[in-house]
Amino acid sequence: MPYTFFASLMLATLALVSATPLIAQSGSFDVSQHGHAVGTASFQLSSQAAGFDSTSSVSIKMDGLEYALSKTEQLDKADHLQRVLLSGTVNGSAANVVGKPDGPQFLLNISANGHSSTSRLDAHAAAVFLPDFDPGALETLLVLAVTQNNRDIWAIIPKQAGSIQPVELATYADEQGTLEGKPIVAHHLVATIAGARTDLFSGPDNQLLQAELPQQGFALVRKGFVLTPPKKPVAPAE
Numbered sequence: 001m002p003y004t005f006f007a008s009l010m011l012a013t014l015a016l017v018s019a020t021p022l023i024a025q026s027g028s029f030d031v032s033q034h035g036h037a038v039g040t041a042s043f044q045l046s047s048q049a050a051g052f053d054s055t056s057s058v059s060i061k062m063d064g065l066e067y068a069l070s071k072t073e074q075l076d077k078a079d080h081l082q083r084v085l086l087s088g089t090v091n092g093s094a095a096n097v098v099g100k101p102d103g104p105q106f107l108l109n110i111s112a113n114g115h116s117s118t119s120r121l122d123a124h125a126a127a128v129f130l131p132d133f134d135p136g137a138l139e140t141l142l143v144l145a146v147t148q149n150n151r152d153i154w155a156i157i158p159k160q161a162g163s164i165q166p167v168e169l170a171t172y173a174d175e176q177g178t179l180e181g182k183p184i185v186a187h188h189l190v191a192t193i194a195g196a197r198t199d200l201f202s203g204p205d206n207q208l209l210q211a212e213l214p215q216q217g218f219a220l221v222r223k224g225f226v227l228t229p230p231k232k233p234v235a236p237a238e
Contacts, residue, residue, distance in 0.1 A: 027208060028223045031219070033216070043139060050082075052079070066091050067133070072085045083098075097111075138198075146206060165194045170192075172189070177210075186201040186210070208222065
């Protein structure tokens, strides 16, 4: 009888673990514009006693844009932002950003082009620090979309003096793809931030597979992933 009870308890525990959403630990991506390769991006997530450390890097070189980013942030166990450090360059101009919650506000210090500014933004628990082309930020957004049921998520935009914008999320029908040659279901989520749309495709374990910015023609695609295009409608018979 004790053995039967122990075995049942173990099975129940395994079922609970398997049902818990997983967080991708790392990812490497190709960045393209209108189908032409322009750079790479990556992120890595490591578990810590108080939550997670997340690091991201981006490198883009193309006509009219040379962009590099390095970001480190600390998240609590609920993936809420505790501190972020960013350094980057845009066409040779350097910028550094430090951000952290400060009571009912989010404190953002930005240094760029020889000038420094401090902004105090409204604080929201489920806020994502969202630089351009950052796959780590998009991964965090996907996790929060699950825990927040697509509601009350905000994006901290580190441009100029900084701003915080609501994230509108809409779920679309699943699509299909392959990852390292094996079939995979690609969940499709659309995030709209300040009028700009981003299509996000994620795997069964909520890992970021692809992000598309249709207005600018940019895409981030996880190395080894291929999204299967939807079938074209059959032309009506004459």
